[in-house]
Amino acid sequence: MLLAGVLILAVGTYGFRWAGPALRSRLTVPERIAKLLDIAAVTLLAALVAVTGLTEGHDIAAGYARPAGVLVAGLLGWRKAPFIVIVLAAAATTAMLRLTGVS
């Protein structure tokens, strides 16, 4: 059963990955729609940032430490900091807060 579950998840996920490019190669995508698809991908990624950065399970708040790390990442990104600085600063902020007892 466990193996069947893993295989269903693997095959279904591959299907989702396959479907997008397959659909796109079958249609001629006008410039306007291509732009919209780009915005769709960024919107999904932004929603993923919000959900993984700020929530935990069905709770809207994942404590303070992780959202603070993501906030620091956002501020540094806005200030055009290098990628490595953004990522390490986010982890350091969250880790430091936890070290001082903030969850």
Place this chain on the structure above:
Amino acid sequence: MRSIWRTFRCIDRDIVLACAAVWLFGLSYGAIATTDGFPVWLPVLASLLVIAGSSELLFVGVVAAGGSPIAAALAGLLVNARHLPYGLALPEGILGRGWRRILGTHLMNDESVVFALAANGRAAERYWQCGFGVLLAWPAGAIGGALAGSFIHDTNALGLDAVFPAVILALIFPQLSDARTRRAAVAGAAIALATTPFLPAGVPVLLALAALVLR
């Protein structure tokens, strides 16, 4: 093969860092799975065949909580449905044809897509570099974590849970300078947050697409 090899002549430092984060995340995933009582092969096999972290963690969590593996797989598929719109957004020609297409499809994930979208003119190169990096780093982490098991205690103490959202955020930032993209992204994130308490995992992120109607 040569074209793939050429891809690796200069590997982007940012991609190495993102893959290192994936590896650490994989360690905690493998450790969680085996301390929950799963056999070592489960996180290892799933990490190779699925390569989509959040859905695998959800799968393990649902089964550990007493759910059936089939129900857990369906919950995981809901989380992974976002790969369909990812594939629609990928510029044509990145995946190539034949066996490259078959492999490239498997390499589609949050990181490889966001690196491809953030690349100026080097989308294919970065997609493949990051895709291969995650294909190595994620299972390597899962194997290490599964074997170390309870020795790995709390990777959250390192602030690792903030790294995934930080990586994605850092990479979408340049595109948020476009006003229409920014509006859709902010509204989409708000929709996802507002619906998270009520809906199964994965659905809130998909619902964010409703923000596309904004002009």
